[in-house]
Amino acid sequence: METIRTVPWMKEKAREARREQQIIGFVPTMGALHAGHLALVERAKKECSTVYASIFLNPAQFGPNEDLSKYPRPLAADLEKLTNARVDGLFLPSVEEIYPSGFSTYVHVEGLSEGLEGRSRPGHFRGVATVVLKLFEILQPHYAYFGRKDAQQVRIIQKMVHDLNMDAELVVCPTVREADGLALSSRNTYLGAEERKAATVLYRALQAAGEELAAGVRDSLELQRTMMRILGSEPRARVDYAKVVDAETFEPVVKVAKRCYAVMAVRVGMARLIDNMLIRPEAEGLVVEL
């Protein structure tokens, strides 16, 4: 696997691949890779002839009091994982390479970026949209792979790509979970042993909402109360939000009728964890995907 550290070199590689009629798949990451990331790579390898990954811990999407400085950076292990997964090229730029002195251009997806994660993390999605646009300009992917755990982020990137007439097509892959249901996240490494047990409360809360949906409940306040009850039963969990929102707009819904997400953010110890459940109406009734 080739490691590419500069923008001009990465651009040249990607353009060469395009000229050779390669289908470029791209897996953007912040490193600290887990099986969720590797599932994205695996899917990209199936669907594309050239697969690039990036590792870039994007300061623009971290708030001043967030965990940028503590975020895990196990680079040697990451390189080994990507090599074993037969990634064709790793884009590994420095912060200065992406945000050179004087950088001042930002992309903002209005509306979608304001609620939920955007409310808890002001500026977060502006940083996400800006770096993803830059990465797409540099790597020219036909397909870009994202995990559904970050549902609001995925929706914002989809909206950006659509609004700005960009070419990349997003491929959204299911959340990968531990055996006990905890969604894989690089931030799970922050959890102590007791916190790790407590962290399953997100999955249990989503499951409880899923059971209510299966029993016919459609009122989102009732579903939110159920999620809050389960989350509240775990003394180590401090709830940031737990909502049922429209899957397009991420605005609250009154009744579950069309495609929705049950979404939540919960602090356990120093980890801020997010998770969600997709709720899809099908011919035979509602289907949930965890």
Place this chain on the structure above:
Amino acid sequence: METIRTVPWMKEKAREARREQQIIGFVPTMGALHAGHLALVERAKKECSTVYASIFLNPAQFGPNEDLSKYPRPLAADLEKLTNARVDGLFLPSVEEIYPSGFSTYVHVEGLSEGLEGRSRPGHFRGVATVVLKLFEILQPHYAYFGRKDAQQVRIIQKMVHDLNMDAELVVCPTVREADGLALSSRNTYLGAEERKAATVLYRALQAAGEELAAGVRDSLELQRTMMRILGSEPRARVDYAKVVDAETFEPVVKVAKRCYAVMAVRVGMARLIDNMLIRPEAEGLVVEL
């Protein structure tokens, strides 16, 4: 000349041209074409194998009290001019094609967008940056041609292209002027006969500053006073601003030492006119370009 009205069709044309190894030149316009626009096309025809123009009167760059509804739209004459100039394709989208219902993603070049034109026209450059990014995504130009009359706009687009790692290269062409020095502008059609005569005051003010520079004046306050004195001598002219600014940052300078612009915006009748003079240090001393 082929006229292309939809984004998917234009994207397909541009990608076909790229596949055929064409060098794509692009001249974005808001229509009401004059010899300044046609000079851009002519330059593009010399340097590129496929030349696209666009006509799109971009509502996002007009303020609520500006001249969007009055802006001239002589489409038949524009089509004839572009055909005669042997443009290969005209992108002529509707407002809905560029800003479909629910559109909410904007690009903002911070700092550069706030002063001068940005101060007089809040949101103007956000609208410019957003539509130019979209047009570049759609038309995939190797080279894009802009007139230097809109110096701040050109600098903002250059900054956006650089910050966001976009591929288009900007080609900045000299301002085209009437025999009496008035810079060509679609908005000159707003001028009545007396206003038209008065409008030469911008050129005369820039010339006066140029003469002071030639006489060795380097103090920007003195140059600004000279410009204001000439502009003030014309009763039909209401000055918005007249400044000497750094050509990179568009921030005010104290002394003219590096590349600068003398820039001005002046209202004459219902027309808001802008003009500028580039000031370049060369080995033999300062050179000015009007």
